[in-house]
Amino acid sequence: MSIVAADIAAGAATDSGRWRVVRTVAVKEWLDIYRDARFRWLAALTLLLMICALIFGVEQVQRVDRDRAAAAQADRQIWAGQGAKDPHAAAHFGQYAFKPQSPLALADPGIDAYVGTAVWLEAHKQNEAQFRAARDNPLSARLGSLSLAFVLQAVMPLVAIMLGFAAFAGERERGTLRQLLSLGVRPIDLLAGKGLAMVGVLLAVLLPAFIGILMCCFIFVDASIFSLGDQVMRLVWLALGYVLYLAGFTALALAVSAFSRTSRVALVGLLAFWLVNGFLVPRVMTDVVRDASPLPTALEFRQAIAQDKKKTFGHDESHPAFVAFRDQVLKQHGVTRVEDLPVNFRGLSLRQDDENGYRIFDRHFGVLQEAYDRQDRWRAALGFVFPFLAIQPYSMGLAGSDTRGQYHFTHAAEQHRRAIQAIVSDDLIRNGRYGDPAYVAGPELWARIPAFSYRPPQTGWALSAQAVNLLILVSWCLVAGLFAVYAVRRLRPL
Numbered sequence: 107m108s109i110v111a112a113d114i115a116a117g118a119a120t121d122s123g124r125w126r127v128v129r130t131v132a133v134k135e136w137l138d139i140y141r142d143a144r145f146r147w148l149a150a151l152t153l154l155l156m157i158c159a160l161i162f163g164v165e166q167v168q169r170v171d172r173d174r175a176a177a178a179q180a181d182r183q184i185w186a187g188q189g190a191k192d193p194h195a196a197a198h199f200g201q202y203a204f205k206p207q208s209p210l211a212l213a214d215p216g217i218d219a220y221v222g223t224a225v226w227l228e229a230h231k232q233n234e235a236q237f238r239a240a241r242d243n244p245l246s247a248r249l250g251s252l253s254l255a256f257v258l259q260a261v262m263p264l265v266a267i268m269l270g271f272a273a274f275a276g277e278r279e280r281g282t283l284r285q286l287l288s289l290g291v292r293p294i295d296l297l298a299g300k301g302l303a304m305v306g307v308l309l310a311v312l313l314p315a316f317i318g319i320l321m322c323c324f325i326f327v328d329a330s331i332f333s334l335g336d337q338v339m340r341l342v343w344l345a346l347g348y349v350l351y352l353a354g355f356t357a358l359a360l361a362v363s364a365f366s367r368t369s370r371v372a373l374v375g376l377l378a379f380w381l382v383n384g385f386l387v388p389r390v391m392t393d394v395v396r397d398a399s400p401l402p403t404a405l406e407f408r409q410a411i412a413q414d415k416k417k418t419f420g421h422d423e424s425h426p427a428f429v430a431f432r433d434q435v436l437k438q439h440g441v442t443r444v445e446d447l448p449v450n451f452r453g454l455s456l457r458q459d460d461e462n463g464y465r466i467f468d469r470h471f472g473v474l475q476e477a478y479d480r481q482d483r484w485r486a487a488l489g490f491v492f493p494f495l496a497i498q499p500y501s502m503g504l505a506g507s508d509t510r511g512q513y514h515f516t517h518a519a520e521q522h523r524r525a526i527q528a529i530v531s532d533d534l535i536r537n538g539r540y541g542d543p544a545y546v547a548g549p550e551l552w553a554r555i556p557a558f559s560y561r562p563p564q565t566g567w568a569l570s571a572q573a574v575n576l577l578i579l580v581s582w583c584l585v586a587g588l589f590a591v592y593a594v595r596r597l598r599p600l
Contacts, residue, residue, distance in 0.1 A: 131299025216507025270359025
């Protein structure tokens with residue numbers, strides 16, 4: 107310690123030597139951490155958790171991709187092989203739209219297991235996603251799930267705490283803090299050196315995880331669906347979010363250590379915050395937001411749509427809206443009977459009913475997604491104090507496994523359903539005759555309808571939705587950093 111103190115004192119004598127002080131403190135902290143067998147074991151266990159989580163994530167993504175590809179191929183064969191039938195009956199026969207899983211979901215699966223992976227596309231109805239993986243898993247599988255996001259969000263802050271809780275309190279207990287300060291070393295330089303060392307250690311632990319994710323993206327990305335460059339860009343922004351998250355914990359650990367008389371007090375206080383941040387506050391905020399801005403139940407949602415659908419005619423030819431539409435079409439074509447129309451009136455009425463339903467579905471599903479977004483914003487509002495509230499939705503958003511990513515998929519599926527409806531209705535309008543049930547379309551019509559192809563949104567789309575959470579993480583890092591600066595400025599050599 108005497109040699110280190112002499113080097114620090116020599117550097118502290120002039121302003122030009124402040125960087126040498128910071129560097130000397132950082133090197134000393136690096137050596138102390140390296141020599142600490144407890145931290146080596148903690149780092150090794152954390153890396154093991156990351157590797158296991160990454161392996162589980164890869165296995166999950168590969169399994170989902172295999173199942174999706176097989177199901178999509180089988181569904182397409184069923185659709186193309188349905189034979190000659192009425193086009194509208196074929197629309198009711200329907201087909202599935204399957205959601206491809208984002209490559210970054212291997213790091214953060216988010217809500218994917220709870221929202222469904224396929225949408226049933228049928229006439230007159232916009233359905234929610236089906237086949238939730240969580241419903242098929244036993245209780246033991248749900249409780250034993252492990253993801254890389256959990257390790258980064260819950261375990262890595264604990265590593266930062268274990269690195270920093272004794273940074274100043276331990277020096278105070280050993281008497282070396284007073285010695286350093288009495289040599290003229292500025293507290294802010296001590297803070298910079300210790301912080302630099304801790305951040306370097308955390309980055310050394312984080313780097314293998316993100317390298318592993320990057321390699322998996324190169325190996326497993328489906329270029330026909332996902333852009334490799336886009337996935338890399340998402341990963342860069344994802345890494346930035348976690349760096350801000352953990353840098354804030356580093357600053358907080360140093361601040362609490364500087365305030366505390368003993369390292370034990372610092373450790374207890376930091377562990378209490380870690381528990382509140384990662385486990386208590388997220389649950390409390392979820393309940394508060396749910397009660398303050400409740401969502402409709404599935405039954406209420408469907409009943410509201412059904413009430414609006416009653417205002418349209420559907421297949422009811424006695425409905426006032428049907429009569430008004432029929433009279434309008436007759437007037438446009440200058441005839442008095444639907445049999446005299448140059449096109450099939452049944453096809454026209456089915457197309458009109460679909461268009462009426464589109465406006466209803468857009469309104470109700472749009473309002474529902476706005477409610478989800480509002481809940482997410484309110485839940486993350488305290489993220490600058492409890493950063494778990496911000497990093498969790500930020501991570502899911504960049505990984506493409508949040509509610510907005512799911513909405514983007516279901517919206518694309520709905521657009522494909524509408525394209526199917528337009529094709530079959532147009533065929534019926536052109537080729538059918540009103541009142542003649544004998545008309546059927548052949549397999550060439552089903553083959554002309556393209557298979558569902560989904561293109562996920564680009565990084566900019568995801569980042570624009572997560573801009574507030576990114577700003578909150580920046581605020582958290584700044585607030586924790588200012589707290590650390592304030593704490594060390596109170597240090598005195600006496």
